[in-house]
Amino acid sequence: MIRILKEAETNRGEIFAREDPVDSVEEPVRAILAQVKARGDEALKEYTKAFDGVELTSLEVGPGAVDEGFRSADPLLVEILYRAAERIAAFHQHQVRNSFLVNEEDGILMGQKVLPLARVGLYVPGGTAAYPSSVLMNCIPAKLAGVKEICMVTPPGKNGKIPPNILAAARICGVDRVFRVGGAQAVAALAYGTESIPKVDKIVGPGNQFVAEAKKQVFGQVGIDMVAGPSEILVIADGKCRPEIVAADLLSQAEHDPNASAVLVTDSAALAEAVQAAVEEQLPKLLRKDIARASIDRNGKIIVAQSLDTAVEIANEIAPEHLELCVEQPFDYLDKIQNAGSVFLGRNCPEALGDYFAGPNHTLPTSGTARFSSPLSVDDFVKKMQYTYYTKRALEKAQMSVSNFAKKEGLTGHARSVDIRFDPAFAEETP
Amino acid sequence: MIRILKEAETNRGEIFAREDPVDSVEEPVRAILAQVKARGDEALKEYTKAFDGVELTSLEVGPGAVDEGFRSADPLLVEILYRAAERIAAFHQHQVRNSFLVNEEDGILMGQKVLPLARVGLYVPGGTAAYPSSVLMNCIPAKLAGVKEICMVTPPGKNGKIPPNILAAARICGVDRVFRVGGAQAVAALAYGTESIPKVDKIVGPGNQFVAEAKKQVFGQVGIDMVAGPSEILVIADGKCRPEIVAADLLSQAEHDPNASAVLVTDSAALAEAVQAAVEEQLPKLLRKDIARASIDRNGKIIVAQSLDTAVEIANEIAPEHLELCVEQPFDYLDKIQNAGSVFLGRNCPEALGDYFAGPNHTLPTSGTARFSSPLSVDDFVKKMQYTYYTKRALEKAQMSVSNFAKKEGLTGHARSVDIRFDPAFAEETP
Numbered sequence: 001m002i003r004i005l006k007e008a009e010t011n012r013g014e015i016f017a018r019e020d021p022v023d024s025v026e027e028p029v030r031a032i033l034a035q036v037k038a039r040g041d042e043a044l045k046e047y048t049k050a051f052d053g054v055e056l057t058s059l060e061v062g063p064g065a066v067d068e069g070f071r072s073a074d075p076l077l078v079e080i081l082y083r084a085a086e087r088i089a090a091f092h093q094h095q096v097r098n099s100f101l102v103n104e105e106d107g108i109l110m111g112q113k114v115l116p117l118a119r120v121g122l123y124v125p126g127g128t129a130a131y132p133s134s135v136l137m138n139c140i141p142a143k144l145a146g147v148k149e150i151c152m153v154t155p156p157g158k159n160g161k162i163p164p165n166i167l168a169a170a171r172i173c174g175v176d177r178v179f180r181v182g183g184a185q186a187v188a189a190l191a192y193g194t195e196s197i198p199k200v201d202k203i204v205g206p207g208n209q210f211v212a213e214a215k216k217q218v219f220g221q222v223g224i225d226m227v228a229g230p231s232e233i234l235v236i237a238d239g240k241c242r243p244e245i246v247a248a249d250l251l252s253q254a255e256h257d258p259n260a261s262a263v264l265v266t267d268s269a270a271l272a273e274a275v276q277a278a279v280e281e282q283l284p285k286l287l288r289k290d291i292a293r294a295s296i297d298r299n300g301k302i303i304v305a306q307s308l309d310t311a312v313e314i315a316n317e318i319a320p321e322h323l324e325l326c327v328e329q330p331f332d333y334l335d336k337i338q339n340a341g342s343v344f345l346g347r348n349c350p351e352a353l354g355d356y357f358a359g360p361n362h363t364l365p366t367s368g369t370a371r372f373s374s375p376l377s378v379d380d381f382v383k384k385m386q387y388t389y390y391t392k393r394a395l396e397k398a399q400m401s402v403s404n405f406a407k408k409e410g411l412t413g414h415a416r417s418v419d420i421r422f423d424p425a426f427a428e429e430t431p
Numbered sequence: 432m433i434r435i436l437k438e439a440e441t442n443r444g445e446i447f448a449r450e451d452p453v454d455s456v457e458e459p460v461r462a463i464l465a466q467v468k469a470r471g472d473e474a475l476k477e478y479t480k481a482f483d484g485v486e487l488t489s490l491e492v493g494p495g496a497v498d499e500g501f502r503s504a505d506p507l508l509v510e511i512l513y514r515a516a517e518r519i520a521a522f523h524q525h526q527v528r529n530s531f532l533v534n535e536e537d538g539i540l541m542g543q544k545v546l547p548l549a550r551v552g553l554y555v556p557g558g559t560a561a562y563p564s565s566v567l568m569n570c571i572p573a574k575l576a577g578v579k580e581i582c583m584v585t586p587p588g589k590n591g592k593i594p595p596n597i598l599a600a601a602r603i604c605g606v607d608r609v610f611r612v613g614g615a616q617a618v619a620a621l622a623y624g625t626e627s628i629p630k631v632d633k634i635v636g637p638g639n640q641f642v643a644e645a646k647k648q649v650f651g652q653v654g655i656d657m658v659a660g661p662s663e664i665l666v667i668a669d670g671k672c673r674p675e676i677v678a679a680d681l682l683s684q685a686e687h688d689p690n691a692s693a694v695l696v697t698d699s700a701a702l703a704e705a706v707q708a709a710v711e712e713q714l715p716k717l718l719r720k721d722i723a724r725a726s727i728d729r730n731g732k733i734i735v736a737q738s739l740d741t742a743v744e745i746a747n748e749i750a751p752e753h754l755e756l757c758v759e760q761p762f763d764y765l766d767k768i769q770n771a772g773s774v775f776l777g778r779n780c781p782e783a784l785g786d787y788f789a790g791p792n793h794t795l796p797t798s799g800t801a802r803f804s805s806p807l808s809v810d811d812f813v814k815k816m817q818y819t820y821y822t823k824r825a826l827e828k829a830q831m832s833v834s835n836f837a838k839k840e841g842l843t844g845h846a847r848s849v850d851i852r853f854d855p856a857f858a859e860e861t862p
Contacts, residue, residue: 074839076835076839077835077836077839080832080835080836080839081836083832084832084836090533091533091541094531094533094543095531095543097528100525100526102521102522102525102790108789109776110522110789110790110791112525112526112791112806112808113765115769117802117803118769118802128841131840132839132840133836133840165839201802201803202803220658220798220800222803223800223802223803223804227651242857244851244856244857245848245851245852245857248844248847248848248851249848251844251847251848252842252844252845252847252848254844255842255843255844255845256842282847285843285847286843286844286847287841287842287843287844288841288842288843288844292844330820331820334544334818337816338546338549340816341816341817342816342817342818342819343816343817343818343819344818344819344820345540345818345819345820346820346821346822347852348821348822348823348825348826348852349819349820349821349826350826350848350849350852351848352833352837352842352845352846352848352849353819353821353826353829353833353849354817354819355837355845356832356833356836356837356845357829357832357833357836358539358541358819358821358829359533359541359819360541360543360817360818360819361817364817367651369651369654370814370816371548371549371632371654371814372548372632372633372653372654372814373654373814374814374815374816375543375815375816375817377543377815379810379815383801383802383803383804383805384805384806384808384810385768385771385772385773385774385801385805385806386772386773386774386785386791386792386795386806387765387773387774387775387776387791388773388774388775388776388780388784388785388789388790388791389761389762389776389777389780390777390779390780390784390789391777391779392779394779395779395780395781395784398784398788398789401511401514401515401787401788402783402784402787402788404507404508404511405508405511405512405515405564405787405788406783406786406787408505408507408508408511408563408596409562409563409564410559410718410719411683411686411687411718411719411783412686412716412717412718412719413679413682413683413685413686413717413718413719413723414683414686414783414786414787415783416679416682416683416713416716416717417676417679417680417682417683417781417782417783418781418783418784420675420676420679421676421778421779421781425675426673426675426676
């Protein structure tokens with residue numbers, strides 16, 4: 001049963017507590033990375049046999065097989081995927097940034113160029129976590145950024161194939177190449193390159209504990225999006241909410257993962273009790289009831305706050321991945337929300353809407369990292385490059401400042417590199 | 432002596448080779464972090480006594496002492512710091528971003544808010560690496576982003592004090608609080624908080640190997656800017672360059688650190704030999720000649736490329752932190768440069784200009800990470816938060832798409848959270 005804690009009677013530590021991370025898989029992952037780095041495709045095929053139970057001759061799924069998957073995918077899903085892709089693209093195109101240029105007197109020219117990453121790897125989990133929505137959410141911002149090649153990796157099923165719905169999503173949003181390999185070994189392949197799989201500049205996408213650890217270990221060698229923890233929702237609800245609806249929203253998060261967390265903060269003790277009962281009533285009806293039960297019993301919490309204002313303070317401290325503001329005038333609170341990945345305003349905005357369809361991204365900062373990090377966006381698929389141009393006249397005006405600054409820092413070589421350009425011995429030859 | 436390699440006769444591995452990272456300090460740093468987390472200020476004072484040789488009663492440098500430092504700083508430097516701060520701010524203000532809003536029919540409202548981080552920690556190294564320029568480069572973008580509190584940490588000298596020039600830089604650019612503690616222990620204090628030092632949301636700034644490792648280990652608990660490797664320059668020069676000037680630019684990088692790397696790529700064999708000789712001639716004149724000698728002998732390279740076009744290809748593969756394009760028409764090559772932190776165009780733009788004065792940031796991606804990461808900017812001090820608002824009518828139109836999508840992914844709880852809002856039993860109560 002979901003616990004009820006009263007703000008006034010509970011210490012802050014218990015209110016803000018998050019589950020500790022699971023056991024480390026650092027060592028096994030380190031071994032897998034080393035094998036793939038040293039032996040390439042051969043190691044990938046061995047791991048795929050061992051972990052996925054499939055013996056593969058080729059790792060790449062060619063365009064023909066992707067088309068075939070697309071054609072055999074669920075037609076209703078394909079239609080929805082097209083519509084969702086359109087909405088996601090419409091939202092994310094507002095994130096596309098321009099380069100800028102500053103042009104000053106004496107011919108000074110400086111700026112920042114925004115450049116797409118050349119090649120990106122997209123990890124898509126297998127099994128029950130093979131979500132076509134994740135393919136769209138990761139691929140569409142990359143396409144808008146102008147990434148030239150998107151390589152998707154995903155573990156094959158027992159039959160050696162990728163689910164058609166995943167291939168359909170890949171085709172709809174323009175994935176360039178598809179490889180049937182998963183786990184830490186797939187991350188290694190993208191980071192180091194193998195005979196079949198090209199080395200990428202950044203790896204994005206969700207994955208299990210092994211995938212998350214592998215991304216952490218290859219970070220620096222390649223970029224990564226984030227190391228995502230378990231999914232989280234925090235619902236702020238006033239006493240006028242229907243408890244059945246609040247319960248349904250909490251359960252939509254709890255069904256993701258036994259480690260997922262669903263938290264309600266309300267100023268109404270009556271609502272707290274009614275939601276507690278409604279969760280118990282609805283939970284057994286879910287297809288994934290065992291997962292939801294584990295999550296609710298372990299991480300579920302209802303906090304009875306002293307007011308909606310302290311509810312917002314609690315939310316800011318927890319910094320949840322998803323935040324629902326199920327209150328009468330949700331916009332009145334938006335300026336007070338400081339830490340959250342994605343905010344859902346009002347009573348008609350269940351988080352599931354954002355998972356699939358509304359347009360904003362569903363790859364969001366977890367574990368309190370919304371304090372300092374951001375939802376996946378076009379920004380994750382570009383890099384910036386500065387440039388500076390000075391004429392001789394402009395450099396001459398800056399010479400004393402730069403040279404003296406450098407000398408004060410004890411860097412005489414820095415000073416010399418400016419001063420030598422005004423040394424009469426070289427004057428003529430430096431136009 | 433700096434080595435000369437001919438592109439046509441050298442394997443690519445040798446051309447692109449970088450020095451391996453130094454020995455790991457993972458274990459000692461882990462121990463320091465644990466001590467500070469457990470014992471706070473007490474541990475900080477013990478480490479400061481052990482590592483910096485100073486017994487401190489208080490860790491914070493109060494505003495009075497900062498003012499005193501400012502007044503006793505070098506007046507010429509203070510004047511240059513003001514001018515540099517102005518130029519750096521003028522450049523970085525172009526990076527400030529607006530939030531956006533999308534308003535659609537049926538009252539749909541979605542957007543992305545750009546919010547400043549609440550509190551940021553700035554690490555400033557001590558000893559000979561106590562650079563006032565770093566204070567400006569890290570603090571100014573944070574101020575422009577709107578960060579509410581900037582906490583600077585830096586190790587005290589033997590007298591227990593912070594160098595006046597550093598305090599002057601801190602005052603000029605608006606650092607809010609200053610603490611005299613350095614090393615991994617300072618990073619731990621910023622990540623976890625102690626009695627004296629508040630917990631921050633992100634830690635930025637350069638540091639030695641212990642500081643870099645500590646930042647890596649606390650990442651996730653707090654944000655970090657980057658794990659910076661040794662500094663690097665790559666100069667592309669044509670045969671018309673003065674070898675003495677090219678040599679001076681290479682040496683300006685080499686004097687930073689024995690692990691720094693200075694590379695010249697040129698299409699002129701004659702220039703290669705002349706630069707080699709000029710480096711030998713100039714090196715002994717530097718204050719930091721021992722450091723520059725180690726760097727040049729270990730990591731210095733002159734690559735004779737087959738053409739300026741292949742020189743650019745080599746630069747893109749190496750993805751240097753600093754790239755100088757000392758060629759006749761530098762703008763002709765800008766579109767071809769894909770991977771570099773900061774580009775210096777033409778013969779009048781030594782990298783030292785960018786270290787201090789021009790305006791662009793000097794905290795740049797090293798070790799080839801310019802392939803996927805960016806110079807420090809205002810973006811590093813903000814986070815983005817998405818928000819979504821739907822009316823009942825808008826949700827009704829999306830209902831079937833969201834609900835069916837969720838069911839296809841096996842997430843019936845997600846589907847229920849939408850469908851329950853249209854259940855006649857709750858219809859009246861959900862406005």
